Amino acid sequence: MRTVQVRTERWPLHTPFVIARGSRSEAQVVVVTLTQQGETGSGEATPYARYGESAQSVMAQIAAVEPALREGIGRDVLQQLLPAGAARNAVDSALWELECRLQQQDRWQLLARQAPAEVEMAQTLSIGAPESMAASALAWWEKGVRLLKVKLDAHLITERLVAIRTAVPEATLIVDANESWHSEGLAARCQLLADLGVAMLEQPLPAADDAALANFIHPLPICADESCHTRADLPRLQGRYDMINIKLDKTGGLTEALALAEEATGRGLAVMLGCMICTSRAIRAALPLVSGARFVDFDGPTWLAGDVEPALRFSPGRIALSHAAEQ
Ligand SMILES: [Mg+2]
Missing domain, CATH: 3.20.20.120 (Enolase-like C-terminal domain)
Structure with missing residues (x-):
């Protein structure tokens, strides 16, 4: 059995970042943390308005797969449950880190x-x-x-x-x-x-x-x-x-x-x-x-x-x- 936590974090920038689409002074990221057998894995994603994403929409996408995550699905099943984008990245990254911790290996290994x-x-x-x-x-x-x-x-x-x-x-x-x-x-x-x-x-x-x-x-x-x-x-x-x-x-x-x-x-x-x-x-x-x-x-x-x-x-x-x- 796994537990699933989802939260947003705000990270201010030291200098505004300016590109053709506009300027930003902080990053808002969504973080998923999975806990299983005493080990935790976290994954982070940055929702991007250019791709129709907001922190709210990404949190809602993750909420929809929370029951499956609690039941213990792996990365292969995740690819079928969520479309490409920030929400799947946060979850996929958390699953990779959890896998590393459970197997006591890093991603390279x-x-x-x-x-x-x-x-x-x-x-x-x-x-x-x-x-x-x-x-x-x-x-x-x-x-x-x-x-x-x-x-x-x-x-x-x-x-x-x-x-x-x-x-x-x-x-x-x-x-x-x-x-x-x-x-x-x-x-x-x-x-x-x-x-x-x-x-x-x-x-x-x-x-x-x-x-x-x-x-x-x-x-x-x-x-x-x-x-x-x-x-x-x-x-x-x-x-x-x-x-x-x-x-x-x-x-x-x-x-x-x-x-x-x-x-x-x-x-x-x-x-x-x-x-x-x-x-x-x-x-x-x-x-x-x-x-x-x-x-x-x-x-x-x-x-x-x-x-x-x-x-x-x-x-x-x-x-x-x-x-x-x-x-
Ligand atoms: Mg580019």
Whole structure:
């Protein structure tokens, strides 16, 4: 017999996070805790309005599967009971952690994967004035960060990118437009990015406009984020995108994320990993995906004023892993 607890937590940010869709100053997460045979497993998810989610809707979805969870269902059955999204992620992550505790193994061991000593990750530059984005880029570079993710909207694209590139001529830059661009003019923007040595462009167009990317010759890789949630999306994305951004809050947990990564790779799509604004608890759940990812964008917790205990060991552009931290 299992017990199930569900709660929300609010985590204030130390600095507002600004992307094309808007600004936020706190993260509201939903946490599921399962207890069985004296062991507990917790999972966290960040409901996302872009995908029609709120804390309330996610709590309601979880409440609907609580009886089945109390009866002891596993991750396989869960995939049938809830659709992909934050609610399934919170539960799937809690089931993974519970499984680890009951078997006294970490996620890496359960998957027979080797944990790296550290993970290199992108630091995100949120949208601001060109000179302040350039100053942030330089500050991160001087702290040792070599991979920067530049958030952009449809304004000041040249000014922002030129200022950043001038400040950090040797940094690897990836750009995320969060669906804010249009197909008209996209070719010229892609050429500008390529000329500035940008390594990848994430989700330039609204997901509904994906068809515009078919037969679109582009000088740098384009990555699907808002357009890619689960394996079901892959046939539609092939030939339009070169890469996908996997996030547990979209896949509905590590179980589908592992399958998505494998199938995407098999179809010739490269993989990057992302996260919402979240605590270390949510990043820890996704860590076994890092092997095979071209870019890892796990800096969500570094935007928070505080973090869960134990927190992952973040330093600029890096996460140091240890056995205890991975559990
Ligand atoms: Mg993105």
